[in-house]
Amino acid sequence: MKNKEIQEERMRGYFIDATKELLKGEGLKSISVRNIADRAGYSYATLYNYFKDIKDLVFECVKDFQDECTDYIQSETAQSSRGIAKIEAITETYLKYFVQYPGIFELFFLECLFDLSEKQTTVEMINSFLDRLCSNEWNYCIQENLITIEESETKKSALQITTAGLLLFYLNRRHPDSYMEFLTLARKQVRRILM
Amino acid sequence: MKNKEIQEERMRGYFIDATKELLKGEGLKSISVRNIADRAGYSYATLYNYFKDIKDLVFECVKDFQDECTDYIQSETAQSSRGIAKIEAITETYLKYFVQYPGIFELFFLECLFDLSEKQTTVEMINSFLDRLCSNEWNYCIQENLITIEESETKKSALQITTAGLLLFYLNRRHPDSYMEFLTLARKQVRRILM
DNA sequence: TAATATAATTAACAATGTTAATTTTACCAA
DNA sequence: TTGGTAAAATTAACATTGTTAATTATATTA
Known part of the structure; x- marks a missing residue:
């Protein structure tokens, strides 16, 4: 099941990249679950399949x-x-x-x-x-x-x-x-x- | 209309005291309009008769x-x-x-x-x-x-x-x-x- | 005492994080 | 190719924020 891990890591990457863009651009005040998910191209709840919570993602x-x-x-x-x-x-x-x-x-x-x-x-x-x-x-x-x-x-x-x-x-x-x-x-x- | 000013200042004091207690006790994370108003003994909307917003009060x-x-x-x-x-x-x-x-x-x-x-x-x-x-x-x-x-x-x-x-x-x-x-x-x- | 102004409260809205329920998608055997 | 099942994604929902509007209660005044 190596594909599974690759795909999961890729998904995490999408959310992480979106978060990084927001942090570098608008700063912490613009960080929200819905904002990040929008930018990553997924629904907000999808994020919770890959991160425990939003702080986990941000860090x-x-x-x-x-x-x-x-x-x-x-x-x-x-x-x-x-x-x-x-x-x-x-x-x-x-x-x-x-x-x-x-x-x-x-x-x-x-x-x-x-x-x-x-x-x-x-x-x-x-x-x-x-x-x-x-x-x-x-x-x-x-x-x-x-x-x-x-x-x-x-x-x-x-x-x-x-x-x-x-x-x-x-x-x-x-x-x-x-x-x-x-x-x-x-x-x-x-x-x-x-x- | 001096009474008006005295009463208004007193009201502000109630909210300010409540905010100070919360800040000294629980810290900034415990600060919310409803929390402050509860402690002051008023409804949360009453606060807005005396302060522009919660930041105004806190500062x-x-x-x-x-x-x-x-x-x-x-x-x-x-x-x-x-x-x-x-x-x-x-x-x-x-x-x-x-x-x-x-x-x-x-x-x-x-x-x-x-x-x-x-x-x-x-x-x-x-x-x-x-x-x-x-x-x-x-x-x-x-x-x-x-x-x-x-x-x-x-x-x-x-x-x-x-x-x-x-x-x-x-x-x-x-x-x-x-x-x-x-x-x-x-x-x-x-x-x-x-x- | 009645009318009016003022103050306080509840209702309501939008945005937040998070979880539950539901739908969609992917995969695999028949 | 088609059903059935597991996984993933989405929508619904809830609680909590700040804030404003609508409503009710209280004071003041004529």
């Missing part, structure tokens, strides 16, 4: 978005010189990605998801995302004795917290009120951490 | 919570020595307040509110809250030449962003997974900013 998108974001960052920071400079570039591109897709920021950081503790792996994936993006460069800095392990842990943590805070204020509270100001502020705060 | 609570939080912080940090040490104490107490009432954190930072731009004053109140709590101490530090104005602005901003980020991860993503770890992390990051 299936996390990995795909992380992969996309990772690719984007790698292409944008390919020629940065290794070490702290590259961490700075990665962080800035990371911020730009979420500014481009506020709906993905909402999904990653705002959407509440501890109803089911089975989502723990997804939560972990989100929490460690920036660390994973930078891990090569942190290891490089440590090997080159540019930083101690303990310092690197503190700075990793500061970057994670600061990027989330920056995006929260900019995307959710319109502060600062222009993209240029946001970028200036972000660069200043990121440099303050990494220097 | 009426912001000022009250800020006042409460301000009192709490003042009583908890009264005997801290002035300057950076007091800013540190204020920030820690500020974090503790929101940990105690996650629903208030949701209201202040997570709830989306730029449908109507008339809420701009509320947004400003939220964005500048921590700055206002610390403004006396920052001014003290500047007057005593302990810090430059520019440094103080950068650090204010860092505190604002970092506290929101810390709370976002702890309250919304269970990271770190214990209160003690959260406090340790928060203290370390706040000190890193203020040192």
